Amino acid sequence: MNQVSLFAALGAGLLSFLSPCVLPVIPGWLSFVSGQGAAALKAGEARGTVFFRTLFFTLGFSVLFVALGIAFSGSGMLFAGNAARIVTIVAGAVIALFGINMIFDLVKALNREARARVSTRPAGAAGAFLVGMAFGAGWTPCIGPVLMSILFMASRAGGMAQATLLLAAYSLGLALPFLAAGLFFERLSPLMNWFKKRGREVRIASGMLLVVIGAAMALGRLTAINGFFSRLGFSIRASLAQDPAAVRSWTAASMALLIAVLVAVPLVRRTRILAPWRIALLVVLAAAGILDLTGVVSLADLLAGWFLFQGA
Numbered sequence: 001m002n003q004v005s006l007f008a009a010l011g012a013g014l015l016s017f018l019s020p021c022v023l024p025v026i027p028g029w030l031s032f033v034s035g036q037g038a039a040a041l042k043a044g045e046a047r048g049t050v051f052f053r054t055l056f057f058t059l060g061f062s063v064l065f066v067a068l069g070i071a072f073s074g075s076g077m078l079f080a081g082n083a084a085r086i087v088t089i090v091a092g093a094v095i096a097l098f099g100i101n102m103i104f105d106l107v108k109a110l111n112r113e114a115r116a117r118v119s120t121r122p123a124g125a126a127g128a129f130l131v132g133m134a135f136g137a138g139w140t141p142c143i144g145p146v147l148m149s150i151l152f153m154a155s156r157a158g159g160m161a162q163a164t165l166l167l168a169a170y171s172l173g174l175a176l177p178f179l180a181a182g183l184f185f186e187r188l189s190p191l192m193n194w195f196k197k198r199g200r201e202v203r204i205a206s207g208m209l210l211v212v213i214g215a216a217m218a219l220g221r222l223t224a225i226n227g228f229f230s231r232l233g234f235s236i237r238a239s240l241a242q243d244p245a246a247v248r249s250w251t252a253a254s255m256a257l258l259i260a261v262l263v264a265v266p267l268v269r270r271t272r273i274l275a276p277w278r279i280a281l282l283v284v285l286a287a288a289g290i291l292d293l294t295g296v297v298s299l300a301d302l303l304a305g306w307f308l309f310q311g312a
Contacts (some may be wrong), residue, residue: 044186065136070167098146203219
């Protein structure tokens with residue numbers, strides 16, 4: 001399976017969660033599925049119940065998406081030879097057009113909403129599972145083009161197993177933040193509010209991802225992207241073998257630059273420098289830099305391994 005396609009699907013799922021038509025209704029869905037009020041969610045009460053119900057809710061829409069992927073995988077078997085190449089070009093062009101429309105909002109009809117309405121609160125895990133399937137079937141405006149693009153990729157993936165992996169990756173990208181919100185809603189609320197204020201930027205990022213995926217598919221360059229990651233990984237490994245001290249210096253400088261940016265941005269914008277998420281990120285970067293400098297771990301080697309995995 002093309003690793004780039006899998007990670008693109010994972011990223012598409014995350015962007016679907018952050019989309020302007022999903023993120024604002026997360027508290028309502030969590031409250032509806034778990035049976036807990038908004039005040040209880042904000043107070044972090046009944047955390048286990050909220051997470052357990054949210055888990056089955058995400059399983060519900062994941063099963064639906066994977067089933068759709070399996071259904072679409074069969075369509076690719078109808079074409080062979082030149083016909084398959086033509087279908088791939090057309091599918092890539094359609095995905096790119098979806099992305100362009102998301103960026104510029106040119107065709108209003110593609111943003112027509114068709115949510116499934118669920119009026120009865122689920123009674124347990126099985127009910128949460130069914131509500132999750134209803135959520136997935138709703139295809140809100142922002143999810144629709146992204147999900148349809150992943151389904152197009154599934155139709156050209158080369159078989160049922162590959163299509164299943166592709167839709168599972170998309171479902172995972174959408175499910176993980178749902179689960180995190182269910183487990184740590186009161187702590188993640190500030191971050192979710194930050195993304196809510198940047199709905200336009202998230203929509204543009206989603207559109208750009210679709211344009212890149214569509215163009216790469218139409219031009220037959222997804223494999224070339226894999227090759228680029230492989231060459232980059234081998235290049236880093238070669239540099240480590242020739243001059244590990246120089247690579248360690250470059251890694252330390254990069255970590256220091258990231259830390260400097262994290263500190264400088266709030267100072268320039270005159271915002272809080274001691275925000276919890278920023279402190280946590282600074283601690284992680286500092287710890288990673290120290291571990292790399294002391295030789296406990298090699299961040300460059302880990303990065304090279306990740307690049308090589310992408311190019312597998």
